[in-house]
Amino acid sequence: MPRKKIDLPGQIDHLSILDEDGKLDESLDPGLPDELLIKLYEAMVLGREFDRRMLNLQRQGRIGTFPPITGQEAAHLGAAAVLQADDWMVPSFRETAAELWRGRSMESVLMAFNGFNEGFHVEEGRNDLPNSVPVGSQVLHAVGIAWAMKYRKEKRVAMAFFGDGATSQGDVHEAFNFAGVFQVPAIFVCQNNQWAISIPRSQQTRSKTIAQKALAYGIEGIQVDGNDILAVYAAAAEAAERARNGDGPTLIECVTYRLMMHTTADDPKRYRTEEEVESWQKKDPIHRFQSYLKEKGIIDEDGIADVEASVKDRIQEAVDTAEKQMAETPDPLHMFAHVYDTMPPHLEAQREQLAQWRNNTGEEE
Amino acid sequence: MPRKKIDLPGQIDHLSILDEDGKLDESLDPGLPDELLIKLYEAMVLGREFDRRMLNLQRQGRIGTFPPITGQEAAHLGAAAVLQADDWMVPSFRETAAELWRGRSMESVLMAFNGFNEGFHVEEGRNDLPNSVPVGSQVLHAVGIAWAMKYRKEKRVAMAFFGDGATSQGDVHEAFNFAGVFQVPAIFVCQNNQWAISIPRSQQTRSKTIAQKALAYGIEGIQVDGNDILAVYAAAAEAAERARNGDGPTLIECVTYRLMMHTTADDPKRYRTEEEVESWQKKDPIHRFQSYLKEKGIIDEDGIADVEASVKDRIQEAVDTAEKQMAETPDPLHMFAHVYDTMPPHLEAQREQLAQWRNNTGEEE
Amino acid sequence: MAKMTMVQALNLALRQEMERDENVIVLGEDVGVDGGVFRVTDGLHEAFGEERVVDTPLAENGIVGMSIGMAVYGLRPVCEIQFSGFAYQNFHQIENHASRLRWRSQGRYHVPMVLRAPYGGGVRALEHHSESREAFWAHIPGLKMVIPSGPRSARALLVSAIRDPDPVIFYEAKALYRAFREEVPEEEETLPLGESRIAREGDDLTLISYGAMLRPTLSAAEQLEKEDGVSAEVIDLLTISPLDDTLFVTSVKKTGHAMIVHEAPMSFGPGAEIIARLVEKAFYYLEVPIGRVTGYDVVIPLFAREKDYIPSVERITHEARRILET
Amino acid sequence: MAKMTMVQALNLALRQEMERDENVIVLGEDVGVDGGVFRVTDGLHEAFGEERVVDTPLAENGIVGMSIGMAVYGLRPVCEIQFSGFAYQNFHQIENHASRLRWRSQGRYHVPMVLRAPYGGGVRALEHHSESREAFWAHIPGLKMVIPSGPRSARALLVSAIRDPDPVIFYEAKALYRAFREEVPEEEETLPLGESRIAREGDDLTLISYGAMLRPTLSAAEQLEKEDGVSAEVIDLLTISPLDDTLFVTSVKKTGHAMIVHEAPMSFGPGAEIIARLVEKAFYYLEVPIGRVTGYDVVIPLFAREKDYIPSVERITHEARRILET
Numbered sequence A, B: 001m002p003r004k005k006i007d008l009p010g011q012i013d014h015l016s017i018l019d020e021d022g023k024l025d026e027s028l029d030p031g032l033p034d035e036l037l038i039k040l041y042e043a044m045v046l047g048r049e050f051d052r053r054m055l056n057l058q059r060q061g062r063i064g065t066f067p068p069i070t071g072q073e074a075a076h077l078g079a080a081a082v083l084q085a086d087d088w089m090v091p092s093f094r095e096t097a098a099e100l101w102r103g104r105s106m107e108s109v110l111m112a113f114n115g116f117n118e119g120f121h122v123e124e125g126r127n128d129l130p131n132s133v134p135v136g137s138q139v140l141h142a143v144g145i146a147w148a149m150k151y152r153k154e155k156r157v158a159m160a161f162f163g164d165g166a167t168s169q170g171d172v173h174e175a176f177n178f179a180g181v182f183q184v185p186a187i188f189v190c191q192n193n194q195w196a197i198s199i200p201r202s203q204q205t206r207s208k209t210i211a212q213k214a215l216a217y218g219i220e221g222i223q224v225d226g227n228d229i230l231a232v233y234a235a236a237a238e239a240a241e242r243a244r245n246g247d248g249p250t251l252i253e254c255v256t257y258r259l260m261m262h263t264t265a266d267d268p269k270r271y272r273t274e275e276e277v278e279s280w281q282k283k284d285p286i287h288r289f290q291s292y293l294k295e296k297g298i299i300d301e302d303g304i305a306d307v308e309a310s311v312k313d314r315i316q317e318a319v320d321t322a323e324k325q326m327a328e329t330p331d332p333l334h335m336f337a338h339v340y341d342t343m344p345p346h347l348e349a350q351r352e353q354l355a356q357w358r359n360n361t362g363e364e365e
Numbered sequence C, D: 001m002a003k004m005t006m007v008q009a010l011n012l013a014l015r016q017e018m019e020r021d022e023n024v025i026v027l028g029e030d031v032g033v034d035g036g037v038f039r040v041t042d043g044l045h046e047a048f049g050e051e052r053v054v055d056t057p058l059a060e061n062g063i064v065g066m067s068i069g070m071a072v073y074g075l076r077p078v079c080e081i082q083f084s085g086f087a088y089q090n091f092h093q094i095e096n097h098a099s100r101l102r103w104r105s106q107g108r109y110h111v112p113m114v115l116r117a118p119y120g121g122g123v124r125a126l127e128h129h130s131e132s133r134e135a136f137w138a139h140i141p142g143l144k145m146v147i148p149s150g151p152r153s154a155r156a157l158l159v160s161a162i163r164d165p166d167p168v169i170f171y172e173a174k175a176l177y178r179a180f181r182e183e184v185p186e187e188e189e190t191l192p193l194g195e196s197r198i199a200r201e202g203d204d205l206t207l208i209s210y211g212a213m214l215r216p217t218l219s220a221a222e223q224l225e226k227e228d229g230v231s232a233e234v235i236d237l238l239t240i241s242p243l244d245d246t247l248f249v250t251s252v253k254k255t256g257h258a259m260i261v262h263e264a265p266m267s268f269g270p271g272a273e274i275i276a277r278l279v280e281k282a283f284y285y286l287e288v289p290i291g292r293v294t295g296y297d298v299v300i301p302l303f304a305r306e307k308d309y310i311p312s313v314e315r316i317t318h319e320a321r322r323i324l325e326t
């Protein structure tokens, strides 16, 4: 049936700067200073090594379940790296490298994943929300934060992270739509790591890309090679500039891959092939960035070894500190803190009851 | 920043067949038989007149709040008219003409809007869900119904109706996405009547059209002139064929206008201009369809008068019947029916208590 | 002092709080140009502009999720959910986040937001527009659940809710919106959240209620006084959670007879917790079982029959007599 | 009879019901190829194919909304919500539709769906994975809320839930999934919804519990017998709503002492309704106030401290002694 085509605004591009071998597309080079490149490299290695160590600890029963980030370092770090201190980051749960970049301590990560609420504490000065487990639910918070920034006429941005699976949630839809309508300075970073536990991207949504979902909201959208930290950085920097200029939100789809299990409770062999994993291992974000830095003469083998050694030291120190902190008998009365600003009488009573009961049983035993 | 464009599938078209003066674009004529054209015309007039009568009754306190459909007859009727008896219709609350077309009685509409649960009864044989007030929530039900049709290998379709405002809801997003992933035989008909109570379409979403939201889900989308019953019918027929052939869901945006108040509790003068309303009155769907039918020689002035007279008679009859039914003292014990298949003991007890109490007070008075 | 309806009193609270603190932002469906479907936000858009009185897209969950972000950032969002029957759309944002962000950040953030929503029957409304489901919210730790019983308490409690550092669900009885007027002082007035009050003193029987049901409960108390010479004390809860049990426990210790009146369905409703508290704290003073006059455990019928669902003065007095005669 | 874990028993129920009735469809996140994150649906995808064991996109509300449509059409969807903490996303679909479509269509349609969800603490899980919020569902008219206490009851109740013509929320205690094995007959076995059972007979005290808390409650009863010579009767509710109050009322009439044990927060929790029913139906038999040993009114702490939140055998016996000594 013939009919009129609607002239739709909006175009979805794909951005890739460093290819799988670390070769640079010079025309797209964002031209980051060497110092920043090295810092990013270190942060990627830290993320990777910390992941490895946590897996180790988990297997030894020294921490609980956690979601590894291996393979996705570029996708979240590259985006978070464009943020200023007074910008806000609203994470999901698979952005550990970016959280550490923003100043979260490894100790706090370890404590949180070992079941200590103290690990959720966000220190003053770091403008990030805590991890959000209910998939997609956090994205609206970034919209509200961005709304408030705009209301206060501050040139800040709020950056939300989420996965490919999260795009199916109503929350994320509503976040995109509100952000579009209110033209708030929000950046939506989707780490499309091809899987939502056992559900492949192709079964999550029938759209060819996640980025094109921007068209449904009249907002900017772009797909980037999420294993290419320069591409992620460049797209995020552009989005941040747009946001700060009052030109509204951006959806960035980072095409990446979860190389490890969903969480340590998951067994990916049940639902995906080794070949698939291997094919993505070739696109490893750290490997290609390293090649590029070597090629550029910013780092050499010695430098690489130094980075690795220093990162491992830092991790060891953090593990020691965290374990010491956790070993100090936790006070269960702490569970009554931070429920309300002022503790209501019924909670006082329950707290008192628990305190007394502990005293009694302590004496009885 | 230069980069690669992504080749996106999907194209959004606009379809218009009868223009505002009732002039036909012959190349697009769906060629409906005269009999059907007349039936559609009668149904449109019935919808319009019934609306008028209900407004009248409401103003006299003879029914409660209701949402008028005037101006939107083509948008919902044209779509519902492609359904077979064993297809399913999942309405919102502003599709009265389509509900009557499907076989709902005017009495049931009157009773429902006058606060009698009996008006919600869906008779055997009519495969429609009852009106759904929570905006957007019903659309997923159509997806589930369509899923079941596909599972049972029946060549049926489920058609869901909703407004422009509803597209902001997470439910509707999830419905589109599930329908796309499962490729179910669903048709999503959005009556974009430009307003969601006082919120104009432009503040509901920043996308240029509602139809383009289909691109976010990899499903078919089309925008039609919703005041042009031939265009709506043609688009819906195409969508139904697609669905029956197993080729998946379609989103149809019917561009129309709510000529009356949102509900009888609303005062549109607070938020929109008379000029805007007048400009849309010129695009009246009944007027243009009448012109076309006259031009085509299918109806003349006498015929028009006959339709109007017979429609008014039917309405009067329905009002009389409904009022008679409602006047029979309602039994409040009825509220305990249809809660569970088998009434649990605590409800039995509550029912008994109310029954006794009514007996007592009846005796006391 | 001016005589005001509850709608006017709520409007006054919003207006004065917005004047006092530019962090107070009103948002929701149709709250702006239209002034809210019940006109609670009438005139605010003109007075404070679209930057502070924000018409949103149609998504309750979006409204609440966005409000959480605004509140975390330091604003004081007062969002309107057009009818409480549509606040389940945002249930997870309240359960998983609003009520917990203080805890989830171990004190770094808090969520000073108010969710206003009309609740209850009695105004010939459509389906899904007449429910009383305050018990859902009352069971969520970290949240406050407030229901005023008239213009003056509505105004004072709304001011307190806006200033409260924690999230507050604020239910407004539709049936009270325009039912009667009360003197409401122009100057600032607050009422502490988490405190109930004695709405009527008495010695023989304690009637515990709140919101729209307070008035029929008071009328029943009058009737019992006149017709039976029974002196009923009436407690107006005002805050449902955290539940202030001090007044009603004291009262029941005095009267030995207690009855709860609410519109919500009986089973697992607010009355159950009140009974539990009385059993825990006033058991030996109870002379007879505690009564419950509530909505039945069915969906509230459409309006032609809702008066048989909603506790009436007659049902309250009837049940009170039954209790007193036990 | 084979000795089975609760996971295996649930799997058996699903498998046999799917064999029996091709209208039974299993759907949810990761229920297919992966067999469910707790492996409850293990092997079903292989056995019945992707047409009947459906991996869905990540949207709980979508899953439930779609299930409603499927059920209305005549299928028997059994949807899995991966953790009950994510079932609030679909709260409005249950509140506004699933629980009411029978009523909303005046009997023409009904919604024979089951929503399965793991609930509760005790398995070292992440945030938002350990809540007990059955009271939310219990307050919704038209809905059934079921919580089995072990492999055998889980299997029998799930079969009944699937065959029930009304929507059922079916909570499975994660802590019980692999905690112990029970004999589960291969041949069909059902348990009626809406009926509690006596898990242990006794004369001195009635302990009322369900789900994961039944075992510590039974252990506490043993301990009381051994150490104090107290004979405690234990009631296993099995269905939370509609609440069967016959057994526990009869029991308390016999024992005069009652205590409720649940993991959910105390205030406005399931225990409150049980107390209300006891007050209404067994008031004159109660010798002392009814006790509640429950979760505190805070968010359940992360796992390092959750054992202090969840009622333990020690807390139960401690409180039981307090009651008996009153």
Ligand SMILES: Cc1ncc(C[n+]2csc(CCOP(=O)(O)OP(=O)(O)O)c2C)c(N)n1
Binding pocket: A094, A133, A134, A135, A136, A162, A163, A164, A165, A166, A167, A191, A193, A195, A196, A197, A258, A262, D029, D058, D060, D082, D083, D086, D089
């Ligand atoms: C609302 C909600 N539903 C389900 C889960 C369980 N769950 C945790 S992560 C996950 C998959 C998330 O996929 P995606 O969004 O792609 O993020 P990824 O895990 O790949 O980083 C699921 C289903 C959850 N945490 N929250």
Ligand SMILES: Cc1ncc(C[n+]2csc(CCOP(=O)(O)OP(=O)(O)O)c2C)c(N)n1
Binding pocket: B094, B133, B134, B135, B136, B162, B163, B164, B165, B166, B167, B191, B193, B195, B196, B197, B258, B262, C029, C058, C060, C082, C083, C086, C089
């Ligand atoms: C979930 C929900 N939120 C709010 C409302 C109140 N309400 C009823 S209709 C309506 C506007 C609907 O707009 P649209 O979807 O465009 O449909 P229209 O009324 O224009 O037909 C609103 C806000 C509702 N019924 N349900």
Ligand SMILES: [Mg+2]
Binding pocket: A163, A164, A165, A191, A192, A193, A194, A195, A196, A197
């Ligand atoms: Mg993913």
Ligand SMILES: [Mg+2]
Binding pocket: B163, B164, B165, B191, B192, B193, B194, B195, B196, B197
């Ligand atoms: Mg509209």
